[in-house]
Amino acid sequence: MSEEVILLKDLKLVPDKYYNYTQALKNSKTPIVIDNGSFTCKAGWATSKTPNLTFKNILARPRKERGKKDGETLIGNDIPNIEAVRFQLKSQFDRNVITQFNVQEQIFDYTFSHLGIDSNGSINHPILMTEPVANPNYSRLLMSELLFECYHVPGICYGIDGLFSYKHNIGKKTGLVINCGHHTTHIIPVIKGTPDLLNTRRIDVGGYHITYYLHKLLQLKYPAHYNAITPSRAEELLYEHGFLAVHYTDMLKKWSDADYYDRNVKRIQLPYSMTVVLTPDQQRDKRREMAKKLVEMNARKRDEKLAEDEEQLQQLLLIQEMIDDGEPIEEVREVLKSHGLKNEKDLRKLISDLQTRIDRAKSKIAASLNASNVEEHVTEEPKLRLFKNKIQLPKEDTISKTWLKDIYKRRQDIIDKKAVRKQRRQDMAKRGTAASLERMRLISQLARKDKRDDDFGSRDEDWDVYKVINKEGGDTDSDEEQEKITELEEIIRFYDPTFVSSNTNEEQNPKEAHQLHFGIERMRCAEVLFQPSMIGCSQGGITDTVEFILKKYNAETANALAENLFLTGGPTKLPGFKERVYRELREMRPLETNINVKLSNSPLLDSWYGAKEFANSGDFHKYLLTPEMYAEHGGDYFIENYCSNMYCPLPEAIQEPEGLSEQNQEI
Structure with a gap:
């Protein structure tokens, strides 16, 4: 086993800084780009090289204490220790769809204030924001209502994060986007730059499920450290040491080998406090x-x-x-x-x-x-009188080092006998060992004896033979031996204050007792992306769904899609992800198919970079939804673009005939 012990980082979040709202930004109407993910929110000006803000899309509202004012609401990186307020965390998302717009409003307040915007009552910049595939019209309606009527923005444009990332890395070629999010994974075919949303499929497994699965695996493996194994630490272990097995079943066989396990297991040190041993x-x-x-x-x-x-x-x-x-x-x-x-x-x-x-x-x-x-010795004396019934104690003035050494020896003899019996039990469990052969020899001897004059058990030596042939190794007298050890140790401790009894390994070495062996879990947790049934999900895995989508196209289009597979999203950072997708599709597709898998340059940020490029393009303003359009067409309306969802208007409400309402009232 590798002797290297890995310490947990337990990184504390650093609060985001407040940016200056320069005069140039005020006058230029620079768009604000927001990649509103269910795990992290990336926001910034379209003129920035990188997102100005990157924070977890959560808020914590501490409980109000009696007699005190309401606690301050903490958002994103302002939460120093997420585990301390884990049960007070709130998110605007239900899986990947926004449903809690009161929380979303507070997230917007946090975003705009940290960007330095100090205009009174309005945000005088167009907003480009991401949304999930097939976002419900009602959710979009409430989002447009919030931005137009609360923040009075001049325009809104919506797009899909995975398509922005694809455009940034690939362009407008034909390809297949595998977008792994926090709660869902979407597989989107792109035909000549246009997303084919009718053949898009969603898998209800994402980064959250990987972390959750790993968290529960480690808690079940180490129940003594149940509280120390937190979701944040599971997330750190996943992205620092996790990987995807290219051949999962083959890797399982390798990990079953003890030598391979020792070479590849990671020893993770949990925090612990040293126990002070008093003299x-x-x-x-x-x-x-x-x-x-x-x-x-x-x-x-x-x-x-x-x-x-x-x-x-x-x-x-x-x-x-x-x-x-x-x-x-x-x-x-x-x-x-x-x-x-x-x-x-x-x-x-x-x-x-x-x-x-x-x-x-x-x-x-x-x-x-x-x-x-x-004095205290009055209370100590009865303890010695209790031992006089079983162990002969000399008079106080005749105690010598030889007598104390004999007590030490008697204690050690009992411990050695227990160790020998324990080793014998282990040997008997294996075939061909000397202990198991001796047991069989004695049993056969007893079987050959004449039953008419069977006197086995009449001699004291017969009990030793019984303990040899007994599979339990004579454990029936272990309680008595443990009692003797306890009495001997109490006597030694009374006459030798420096004596320390033999305790458990946890007490002798608390450092090792607080270590996690992170072995097969490194690849097992991420396997849920390709085998969702491991966590009880009845859907197919990533490559199964890709093959299902490819079969919907003719051979030429399917080959073109397979030649340009694009991976984006946080979980795709795991080592082995790209190789696993290639290996499984190579087995599924015809031999002559050319398969090419490309990983996003920055799986977490490329969706924001792609959205920024779109916001800086000359076509951006013609895709903006204005307040006039919002008032005319309704809240669910938006203008389609090559990275957006399809607009499917809500059906008009059916007007009830005039006479029918009166008849219903009579009924």
Whole structure:
């Protein structure tokens, strides 16, 4: 096994900076490009080389504490530790479709404020924004309504992120886009620069499912570290050490080999805190201090209770004096009633009980003061008397190093016997070992004996033979041996304070106990993209879906698509993704088919780069949806472009005939 131990980075997010809103930007009407992904949001000016902002598309709204003002809402990179607010996280997405527009509005506020826009009541820049394939009209309607009526933008253009990335890397050639997102994977055929959305297919598996699957695999493998294995750490392990197997079944066979496992497994170190081991003197002082605090706490409670009882007794004695002095009966009854008493008899009984309780409490206080100076050795002595019943202890003045050494030896002998039996059990589980052969020899000898004069078990030596042939190796006396070890260790610890008993490996080496062996999980988690059934999804994998789409075209078009397979999206960064797609399609397609697989130059950012190029093109403004068009055609309307969805208008509402409504009311 590789001795290298990998430390988790546990990177903390760095807050985004606020940019200056220059006069040139104010006057130029520069478009704002927003790649609104369900995992990360990339936003920036169309004139920027890279996105000005890249942050996780989430917000955290801390719970309101009683008596305090509402906590500040944190968005994206302003959340320093996502795991600390994991259960307060909110997203505007339901899978890959936006449904929570109150959250989206806060994301827009965060984006525009960090871009430095300080115009009052409006954003005077056109917006180019990505949306999912086949985005529902209602979702687009609400998005247009938000941008036009809340931010008063001059124009909106929508497009598909995977197609922007394809255009940036490939251009307008015929090809097949495999766009792996956070929640879904889309496979989009592009015919001569135009997306064929009718033959596009979606797989409901993405980067989120890979991370989730890995997270659960590691938690099941290491239940002792259930809380330490977080989704953020699973995500880090996936993209730092995960990969896709080119031949999954062949790799499974390799990982079953112990030598291959040792050479390729990654040892991941989880954070841990060293346990401070106290010396016997420190332990004794700690116990004494805790006992002292407990005595003080009990004494304080007794004093408080005694003071309450004495105060109540004084009040009752005053009432008794009123009765003895002949105060008016009505006034006495009112006073008795206020103390929950019915008559003078109840008063005298309560006074007697209180006096008894006070006397008893004062006696306990006096006794505790006399016992406060008792030394610790008084409590240690009974422990030794308990051992005298089983282990012969010498007198205090005759204890020598030889006697203590003998106690050490007796303890070690028992430990060695247990180790021998454990090894014997392991050997018996294997065929051909000396232990298993000896067991078979003894069994055959016993079987040959004459049953009429069978006296096996009458001698003490027979028990040793039984333990040899017993598969459990004589585990029946292990409890007694463990009890003897415990007693011997207590005696040694009493006479030798420096003694440290043999504990578990976790206590001896906490560093190794907090390590994860990241082996077969490295490739198993990402396999869900090609075998969704591993997580219970009934859909086909990526290459199965690609083959399904190619069969919808004639041979010439299918070959043209296979010659230009394009991979984009975060999960495609995993090593082996490109090779896996090529290998499986090579097996599926005819021998003469030329297959070429290209990976995006920047799988995470190329969709933003492609959208930026489109925003800077001369055709951009003719694809803008203006407020006038929005008011005339309705909220779901948009202008199609070569990277967008198809516009499918909502059907008009069916008008109910005039007479029919009256008939319905009568019914």
